[in-house]
Amino acid sequence: RKLNVAIVGATGVVGSIMRRLIAEERGNWGEVRLIASPRSAGKVLSVGDESIEVQAISADVFDGIDIAHFDLPDEVSAEWVPVAAAKGVVVIDKSGYFRMDPDVPLVCREANPEAAAVRPKGIIANANCTTLALIPSLAALNEAFGLVSMSVASYQAASGSGKEGLEALYAQIQKLAGVDKVGTELGDVRAVLGEDFNAPFGAPLALNVVPKIGGWKDDGWTSEELKVRNESRKILGLPDLKVASTCVRVPVAVGHSQVVHATFEREVTVAEAHRVLAAAEGVDLVDDPQNMVFPMPIDSVGRSGTQVGRVRQSLDFPNSLEFFVVGDNLMKGAALNSIETADLVRRELEANA
Ligand code: 2RA
Numbered sequence: 061r062k063l064n065v066a067i068v069g070a071t072g073v074v075g076s077i078m079r080r081l082i083a084e085e086r087g088n089w090g091e092v093r094l095i096a097s098p099r100s101a102g103k104v105l106s107v108g109d110e111s112i113e114v115q116a117i118s119a120d121v122f123d124g125i126d127i128a129h130f131d132l133p134d135e136v137s138a139e140w141v142p143v144a145a146a147k148g149v150v151v152i153d154k155s156g157y158f159r160m161d162p163d164v165p166l167v168c169r170e171a172n173p174e175a176a177a178v179r180p181k182g183i184i185a186n187a188n189c190t191t192l193a194l195i196p197s198l199a200a201l202n203e204a205f206g207l208v209s210m211s212v213a214s215y216q217a218a219s220g221s222g223k224e225g226l227e228a229l230y231a232q233i234q235k236l237a238g239v240d241k242v243g244t245e246l247g248d249v250r251a252v253l254g255e256d257f258n259a260p261f262g263a264p265l266a267l268n269v270v271p272k273i274g275g276w277k278d279d280g281w282t283s284e285e286l287k288v289r290n291e292s293r294k295i296l297g298l299p300d301l302k303v304a305s306t307c308v309r310v311p312v313a314v315g316h317s318q319v320v321h322a323t324f325e326r327e328v329t330v331a332e333a334h335r336v337l338a339a340a341e342g343v344d345l346v347d348d349p350q351n352m353v354f355p356m357p358i359d360s361v362g363r364s365g366t367q368v369g370r371v372r373q374s375l376d377f378p379n380s381l382e383f384f385v386v387g388d389n390l391m392k393g394a395a396l397n398s399i400e401t402a403d404l405v406r407r408e409l410e411a412n413a
Contacts (some may be wrong), residue, residue: 083108189393315357
């Protein structure tokens, strides 16, 4: 029989991409069930040319499901993921709640596909979008040259904050459009937008950048910055990897960009790095800077691969490379990685049936 799959959190920005990606591989699945909060129950959403009614989350709604993709806030995942897993469902969870649990594998198929099969709790975690943009290129470079440390700075899109973030950015742009020379006098952007526009980023995002993503943690770090460090270490299997990260929100709709300074066990030339990156799974090498060919978020939307370019050997650190990475935060950063992990599990379950 064909396996049955559920999308839990089917109504959000990522949920709509999940539905599109599942429709593209519809033939692999039996039933596709859409699940969301009771507030969205009864809505009818499309998966390809099928119309499917959204069901409210409950224990019974997981009956008969083999694999479930969860995209819910941390505290809601914390409550419902174990309920589904207890019913024998293999859960692929996009929240941050289970990612660092030693009994929950954190899977990105370009780095550790084998980890998907070792899931004592029946739960597999999907990493944060910022981490996932980095992993395909880092995994390949690590394999070739031995990664020792990395320092990254992110330029993250508004949609990383969901529908609310994207809508807030558009509303701010609209309100500022047509205001002559706005952004050139101290306080003028805040004055035009007013207090209301501090949500959800904590400050205006249009005509601005906000160096704070996630919650505050010890010693001035943010949760987003610690995720880059902790999750990269776990996925790459490098528990001692030295990582420094600064995460910044920028007025981009979709696509998280990152500047990476990565240091290896030996000297790495650009030609060697290009060879490795060109062959790496999940990486599109986009590196012809003289012709203005390099990764940019507007050219990365909807793409499966993470785009890598501006590769340089660091002038003062021959063992280090500088490069620029862009990943669609809703695709590889969320929906696509979950789909790819489900594909590993589906093949395993079908082979063992
Ligand atoms: C963000 N990475 O961009 C976070 C959420 N997934 O806000």
